[in-house]
Amino acid sequence: MSKPWILGLTGGIGSGKTAVAQHFIDLGVHLVDADHAARWVVEPGRPALDRIAEHFGQEVLLPDGQLDRAALRGRIFQNPEERRWLEGLLHPLIGQEILAHLGRAESPYAILVSPLLVESGQHRLAQRVLVVDAPEHLQLARTIQRDHVTEEQVHAILQVQAKREERLRHADDVIVNDRDLSWLKAEVERLHHFYLTLRGGQP
Known part of the structure; x- marks a missing residue:
């Protein structure tokens, strides 16, 4: 069996990368x-x-x-x-x-999920990068609701994380997560089927 290729999965705080990661796990993909x-x-x-x-x-x-x-x-x-x-x-x-x-x-490919994939240089471990993106107002609202933190605290975290442009510059694939969960799951499944056709992460 050929060695699985590595997909790097990242996204800013509140972008929904945890939900995306979980759905890949549900589809049987090995995730670290x-x-x-x-x-x-x-x-x-x-x-x-x-x-x-x-x-x-x-x-x-x-x-x-x-x-x-x-x-x-x-x-x-x-x-x-x-x-x-x-x-x-x-x-x-x-x-x-x-x-x-x-x-x-x-699994045919494996996923490395990391909030600091780009900043830490971990993207170099991956053959392909998937970025989960979301408008900043949604990132703020989701994080405040989930973590019970203030808007200032979320802004401080956003400052430390890579700027959206920097993350997107490294992306091979992007999910813009601004809809509901069933849409998000369908997007993950679409990408999963595409990834199964790839050798070494590239078409």
């Missing part, structure tokens, strides 16, 4: 979530967590030895240098974790 990989590499007992505690101090750990994400976020959010140090440590480890999980795929 970069956010999950990012959590796995900092689990207790993994070398990354020791390095983080060494660098930032024990106050970034919870009493049970898990990473205190809120405390760590607080340390790096206002400090670009510390954020770069952390990214330099974690990105290669997350990349290895992702490749190991993608390597277990048995």
Whole structure:
């Protein structure tokens, strides 16, 4: 059997990429979530967590030895240098974790879903990129409703994520998710059937 090719799936906050990812899973496609990989590499007992505690101090750990994400976020959010140090440590480890999980795929193609696919350079792991896009007013409304956050907080996240133009520049395929869920599912199915005809992610 030929090795599955990799589809990178991304989209801004509130674009609907989680719903798209779930529908691909329902269709039997092997999917790896970069956010999950990012959590796995900092689990207790993994070398990354020791390095983080060494660098930032024990106050970034919870009493049970898990990473205190809120405390760590607080340390790096206002400090670009510390954020770069952390990214330099974690990105290669997350990349290895992702490749190991993608390597277990048995579907004709596998999906790497990552909110920071473009920014982190993870798009280089993929042969093809699908961007889920949505008008900003919909991104705001969905995220505020889902996460119970303020408009300011959503704007702050949008600032950190790649600009829409940058994401779309890397896209081979785009779903503009501004309709209902049944339309979205139909779009995913249409793309899935197209992807099954591809070898190595290209027509």
